[in-house]
Amino acid sequence: MRILVLGQGKTGKLVATIAAERGHGVHVLDAKENAHASALTPPFVAGFDVVIDFTAPEAVVQNMRACLATGAKMVVGTTGWYDKLPDMRALAERKQAGLLYGTNFSIGVQVMFQLAAKMGESLKNAGYKFSIEETHHVTKLDAPSGTAITLATVVETASGYQRVPIESKREGDAPGTHVLVAQSEADKLTLTHESFSRRGFAEGAVRAAEWLSSRTGCYDFQHIYTQI
Numbered sequence: 001m002r003i004l005v006l007g008q009g010k011t012g013k014l015v016a017t018i019a020a021e022r023g024h025g026v027h028v029l030d031a032k033e034n035a036h037a038s039a040l041t042p043p044f045v046a047g048f049d050v051v052i053d054f055t056a057p058e059a060v061v062q063n064m065r066a067c068l069a070t071g072a073k074m075v076v077g078t079t080g081w082y083d084k085l086p087d088m089r090a091l092a093e094r095k096q097a098g099l100l101y102g103t104n105f106s107i108g109v110q111v112m113f114q115l116a117a118k119m120g121e122s123l124k125n126a127g128y129k130f131s132i133e134e135t136h137h138v139t140k141l142d143a144p145s146g147t148a149i150t151l152a153t154v155v156e157t158a159s160g161y162q163r164v165p166i167e168s169k170r171e172g173d174a175p176g177t178h179v180l181v182a183q184s185e186a187d188k189l190t191l192t193h194e195s196f197s198r199r200g201f202a203e204g205a206v207r208a209a210e211w212l213s214s215r216t217g218c219y220d221f222q223h224i225y226t227q228i
């Protein structure tokens with residue numbers, strides 16, 4: 001496949017490396033070559049099978065508008081834009097484009113979401129209080145992390161708990177740790193996912209791109225990760 005990677009930062013760089021390792025042709029654009037999505041003209045985008053975005057909350061929506069309007073297929077790892085999801089989904093469907101988004105492309109985190117749903121369901125009405133702590137590198141732009149917001153939603157949906165509080169910590173170059181705690185007066189249950197590097201995110205995103213390349217429509221990685 002020919003893959004266009006948007007964002008040559010901490011994650012985008014690794015996505016490009018792993019895509020090349022998996023035999024794909026890769027082109028990467030960073031902010032200076034693509035201010036306000038200026039590089040994403042229809043003929044340019046048509047040269048790629050899938051676009052993968054790991055940029056920033058203020059850039060990703062412009063990138064999505066430009067790519068999806070051409071009917072392109074796009075995997076979006078960037079977080080912090082989900083208030084625009086209904087618009088982006090409608091655009092993808094109208095243009096018969098492909099949009100696959102996820103707050104976390106690590107398979108371990110996807111399994112954590114499933115375990116969190118089980119915790120929420122099994123401990124509801126049993127006197128437990130839920131809370132989440134997330135730790136990331138000091139350059140992260142959004143807080144709470146997209147993953148922590150998904151985790152809270154999963155637990156709230158499964159348990160009927162009103163609002164799961166999230167504490168965000170920023171330390172050094174931490175790639176990403178998420179901890180879900182359920183605590184009662186009698187005991188405490190803790191579920192932790194700790195990324196040792198960004199490799200799990202990048203591999204998941206490239207495999208997601210391979211999956212999306214033969215499809216149109218809008219997908220949440222949570223619902224398709226077992227197929228990649």
Ligand SMILES: NC(=O)C1=CN([C@@H]2O[C@H](COP(=O)(O)OP(=O)(O)OC[C@H]3O[C@@H](n4cnc5c(N)ncnc54)[C@H](O)[C@@H]3O)[C@@H](O)[C@H]2O)C=CC1
Pocket residue numbers: 006007008009010011012029030031032034035036037054055056057059063076077078079080102103104105106142146201
């Ligand atoms: N879904 C997932 O599994 C993961 C999501 N992320 C998310 O991905 C995003 C990027 O994270 P990092 O790589 O840590 O950030 P970073 O700051 O290291 O890299 C972002 C890069 O995007 C570039 N950029 C900004 N505007 C652009 C544009 N219009 N066109 C092309 N490039 C542009 C910047 O110059 C920068 O090099 C964040 O929103 C983060 O939360 C990060 C890791 C995993």
Ligand SMILES: O=C(O)C1=N[C@H](C(=O)O)C[C@H](O)C1
Pocket residue numbers: 079103104136137140141142144145146147148175176177
């Ligand atoms: O910015 C990051 O680094 C990460 N962002 C994602 C998020 O906001 O949840 C995924 C991962 O935790 C790393």
